[in-house]
Amino acid sequence: MDNNNKPSGFGGFRLIFFALLAGLVIAGLMMGQSGNVPDWEKCKESLFQQMFSDQCTPRRGFEQPELPSANTGGENV
Secondary structure, rough: OHHHHHHOHHHHHHHHHHHHOOOOOOOOHHHHHHOOHHHHHOOOOOOHHHHHOOOOOOOOOOOOOOOOOOOOOOOOO
């Protein structure tokens, strides 16, 4: 018997996987074309750096975003 022609059983799974992957890529492209950029993406620093320092060097083409203050008490000190 020739076992090389035996189906692997993953054909349906592969189809579903690639369909989901294509859906994610298309959704990502559509979200990127909306033009709405979160404030944290307007800074040159990474989100991790922005969490620990209130620095924001604006990227080219973006104005200075307002970063939330570290004061969480609601009172101006």
